Amino acid sequence: MTSTTDPAGHSPAEAPDYPMPRAEGCPFDPPPALRDLQEQARVTRVKLWDGSTPWLVTRHADQRAVLTDPRVSANMTHPTYPRQAAGPGGTLSFIGMDDPEHARLRRMVGPVFMVKRVEEMRPMVQRIVDEAIDDLLAGPNPADLVEAFALPVPSLVICKLLDVPYGDHDFFQANSKTMINRNSTPDERMAASGRLAEYLGRLVAEKLEKPGDDLLSRLGEKIKAGELTIRQATEMAVLLLIAGHETTANMIALSTALLLRNPDQLALLRDSDDPKLAHSAVEEMLRYLNITHGGRRRVALEDMEVAGCPVKAGEGLVLPNDIANRDPEVFTEPDRLDITRSARHHVAFGFGVHQCLGQPLARLELEIVYRSLYRRVPNLALATDFEKVPFKHDGFVYGVYELPVTW
Amino acid sequence: MKVFVDEDKCCGAGSCVLSALEVFDQRDEDGVVVLLDAEPAEHLHAAVHEAVQVCPAAAITVA
Ligand code: SF4
Numbered sequence: 001m002t003s004t005t006d007p008a009g010h011s012p013a014e015a016p017d018y019p020m021p022r023a024e025g026c027p028f029d030p031p032p033a034l035r036d037l038q039e040q041a042r043v044t045r046v047k048l049w050d051g052s053t054p055w056l057v058t059r060h061a062d063q064r065a066v067l068t069d070p071r072v073s074a075n076m077t078h079p080t081y082p083r084q085a086a087g088p089g090g091t092l093s094f095i096g097m098d099d100p101e102h103a104r105l106r107r108m109v110g111p112v113f114m115v116k117r118v119e120e121m122r123p124m125v126q127r128i129v130d131e132a133i134d135d136l137l138a139g140p141n142p143a144d145l146v147e148a149f150a151l152p153v154p155s156l157v158i159c160k161l162l163d164v165p166y167g168d169h170d171f172f173q174a175n176s177k178t179m180i181n182r183n184s185t186p187d188e189r190m191a192a193s194g195r196l197a198e199y200l201g202r203l204v205a206e207k208l209e210k211p212g213d214d215l216l217s218r219l220g221e222k223i224k225a226g227e228l229t230i231r232q233a234t235e236m237a238v239l240l241l242i243a244g245h246e247t248t249a250n251m252i253a254l255s256t257a258l259l260l261r262n263p264d265q266l267a268l269l270r271d272s273d274d275p276k277l278a279h280s281a282v283e284e285m286l287r288y289l290n291i292t293h294g295g296r297r298r299v300a301l302e303d304m305e306v307a308g309c310p311v312k313a314g315e316g317l318v319l320p321n322d323i324a325n326r327d328p329e330v331f332t333e334p335d336r337l338d339i340t341r342s343a344r345h346h347v348a349f350g351f352g353v354h355q356c357l358g359q360p361l362a363r364l365e366l367e368i369v370y371r372s373l374y375r376r377v378p379n380l381a382l383a384t385d386f387e388k389v390p391f392k393h394d395g396f397v398y399g400v401y402e403l404p405v406t407w
Numbered sequence: 408m409k410v411f412v413d414e415d416k417c418c419g420a421g422s423c424v425l426s427a428l429e430v431f432d433q434r435d436e437d438g439v440v441v442l443l444d445a446e447p448a449e450h451l452h453a454a455v456h457e458a459v460q461v462c463p464a465a466a467i468t469v470a
Contacts, residue, residue: 067463111436114424114433115424115425349420
């Protein structure tokens with residue numbers, strides 16, 4: 001069977017390496033080689049870091065079909081799960097589990113991220129953003145927007161949500177940075193996640209004693225009811241902490257870099273009072289930028305067909321949301337940034353039962369930033385040549401390491 | 408238009424609520440979808456169709 005070619009005409013031995021490099025000078029666009037594959041075939045083979053050759057699903061419609069198919073698994077401990085990197089493979093709490101256990105655990109934290117609950121956080125998030133802008137303006141000019149603004153905002157929000165003392169934010173920011181840093185070794189990553197788990201485990205234990213009105217206390221109730229172990233609660237807290245602040249921080253900095261390169265779109269956003277425009281801008285930024293750029297990963301549990309291509313039980317599936325969100329079958333002129341378009345059916349948050357649980361909060365944070373930052377700092381500009389901005393080509397989460405700005 | 412939701416399928420990501428606040432809500436205990444209006448008025452039909460399209464769990468159907 002190994003000589004069989006895929007629908008793009010590659011034998012497994014000739015499968016192109018994945019992930020692929022972006023084009024020189026086009027840090028906001030998906031890799032051209034990946035776009036070529038999308039044009040060639042709906043399903044192709046690719047080669048991962050460990051030599052395995054899972055299937056790559058290139059189209060928006062087919063990715064959505066796979067992600068809602070009960071015959072595929074998100075179990076990260078499955079022996080042939082197409083893993084992102086070497087090192088100890090954990091399950092990352094419910095992200096790496098299948099239903100019904102996934103749904104059981106996920107529903108324990110679901111209420112915190114309900115649309116109406118998140119809407120109640122609006123004044124709190126607005127205050128955090130306003131104060132972060134005050135601090136930025138009072139600080140040195142030029143400044144690094146990542147350190148001075150993009151990281152503090154989501155960190156403060158997640159601190160409030162978990163009721164973590166903000167005085168400890170340096171500690172967990174440093175550790176979560178290590179966990180997603182390109183230069184960290186697997187050992188360093190393990191150590192950082194161990195420190196975070198220890199810290200949050202201690203907080204969970206404190207909340208068991210003295211419950212308040214926060215997420216960890218909520219998990220404490222589940223522990224008391226015997227539905228959750230302390231370890232599971234801690235894993236969830238680590239997941240929420242990291243997922244909550246790294247993704248949003250990168251979106252804030254990366255979308256600001258993109259807007260500074262697209263002054264017409266920036267002006268549109270800055271000069272409009274229409275809340276609808278802020279909403280559509282959030283969706284378009286998510287569609288366009290795709291900060292989780294390593295592709296969703298699944299493994300087939302049964303023999304099945306994906307877009308007419310036979311996939312065998314045990315074979316891996318890679319679903320890159322970056323090209324799905326630039327699929328010309330779904331988005332007209334997909335490479336044009338247009339904050340007025342309606343892009344809500346993008347798959348930047350994934351699709352299927354694993355779709356990002358924190359998306360209402362991410363949307364709220366981005367919307368408030370987009371409506372506040374550029375208006376209060378209308379002359380915001382890059383303080384370096386665009387070519388010198390360091391993009392995170394090799395991180396798990398895409399973004400910029402630094403964004404030097406002036407005003 | 409008649410709207411149906413399947414609570415078992417719902418993963419509580421709230422996309423439907425963002426599309427049509429008048430038609431969908433989420434249950435306080437677990438964030439699972441609550442159908443507020445099974446026969447929404449005509450001006451809400453486009454929003455309900457969007458909710459069907461963006462629901463990641465195919466938990467909403469219309470007839
Ligand atoms: S969009 Fe679908 S999965 Fe999400 S809350 Fe609504 S019904 Fe449930």
